[in-house]
Amino acid sequence: MTLLDVDALSVEFRTRRSLGRRDVVAAVRDVSFQIAPGETLGLVGESGSGKSTIGRAVLHLLRPRSGTITFSGRDLTAIRGRLPAELRRAIQAVFQDPYSSLDPTKVIADLVAEPLVTHLGLGRSERRERAAHALERVGLERRHLERYPYELSGGQRQRVCIARALLSEPSLMVLDEPVSALDVSTQSQVINLLADVQADSGVGYLFIAHDLTVVRHLSHRIAALYRGRVVEDGGAARVADQPAHPYTQALVASVPVPDPVVQTRRRELRRRLLAAAPQRAAEPADGCPFAPRCSYAFEPCWSTFPVATPVVGGGHVRCHLYDQTATTPQPIATGLGMEASLTSLEP
Ligand code: SF4
Numbered sequence: 001m002t003l004l005d006v007d008a009l010s011v012e013f014r015t016r017r018s019l020g021r022r023d024v025v026a027a028v029r030d031v032s033f034q035i036a037p038g039e040t041l042g043l044v045g046e047s048g049s050g051k052s053t054i055g056r057a058v059l060h061l062l063r064p065r066s067g068t069i070t071f072s073g074r075d076l077t078a079i080r081g082r083l084p085a086e087l088r089r090a091i092q093a094v095f096q097d098p099y100s101s102l103d104p105t106k107v108i109a110d111l112v113a114e115p116l117v118t119h120l121g122l123g124r125s126e127r128r129e130r131a132a133h134a135l136e137r138v139g140l141e142r143r144h145l146e147r148y149p150y151e152l153s154g155g156q157r158q159r160v161c162i163a164r165a166l167l168s169e170p171s172l173m174v175l176d177e178p179v180s181a182l183d184v185s186t187q188s189q190v191i192n193l194l195a196d197v198q199a200d201s202g203v204g205y206l207f208i209a210h211d212l213t214v215v216r217h218l219s220h221r222i223a224a225l226y227r228g229r230v231v232e233d234g235g236a237a238r239v240a241d242q243p244a245h246p247y248t249q250a251l252v253a254s255v256p257v258p259d260p261v262v263q264t265r266r267r268e269l270r271r272r273l274l275a276a277a278p279q280r281a282a283e284p285a286d287g288c289p290f291a292p293r294c295s296y297a298f299e300p301c302w303s304t305f306p307v308a309t310p311v312v313g314g315g316h317v318r319c320h321l322y323d324q325t326a327t328t329p330q331p332i333a334t335g336l337g338m339e340a341s342l343t344s345l346e347p
Pocket of ligand 1: 245246247288289290291292294295296297298301306318319320321
């Protein structure tokens, strides 16, 4: 059963240049994925990869140029204007900065209970009881009801945002960099909380983050985005431990590790993976968008966008290193863990 089905989604933005000419920027190109109830899909990529744009399209905050977004069997892209109230309740969001998401002039009781006023019109005492219960569900206490946002830590504020989203009993949550503003120990607490909530309620998550390590902890599957395109997808463990695409390998190699030897080797791997081809710096119109930064780039990369090729261990990769035959995945990097990749690049 599919909760969310995103099919061939493309999003464009128009920019205005100084001479009045309009440029069109393709922020998301032909992206497809599904999320089942109780499942987490992690969208990972650098800043500007289009991951937050996809989240905003799912939340109906912008209109895609083409493609469909189907939630519980309803085509959201066919709905003009605001979503109906029942869909706004069913699809909730948690964003990166919990402080800017909370009105600093209101106490937590009123902030958490906002959806109850908006969606259900409940009376004050019942709202308060439900808000207290929601806070307890995310590890806060009744005494926090009378606090203002500035009196809470960053982790507590993000728990308030999660509690507020949960009050609507959503079946899908878009989590857009929900732990990026938190310190490492608070990050793991919030990730564990989100995992517990999912286990209890069966909510599906679209989890958007730039840090592949964070994404891996909560995700069942991961899709790596580069310049608005999915370049690799698969099970979370396979993508994080055995990344096939050079870009995903670079993302993994950019994650700091405590071992200084491994860290030095990862830094070297990342440097090699991102060695730009200086003679062709511009992104090719029809080729692989990663070509200007990819040290593996060869002739087809500059003229043809790679097809999705199955990867040993599950999922797909869009890279010409793997599609030299029509049906058989090539063993150039498939099945190689990061350590194996590092070894293969040793001089
Ligand atoms: Fe590099 Fe070519 Fe693969 Fe793109 S298709 S990631 S340029 S090897």
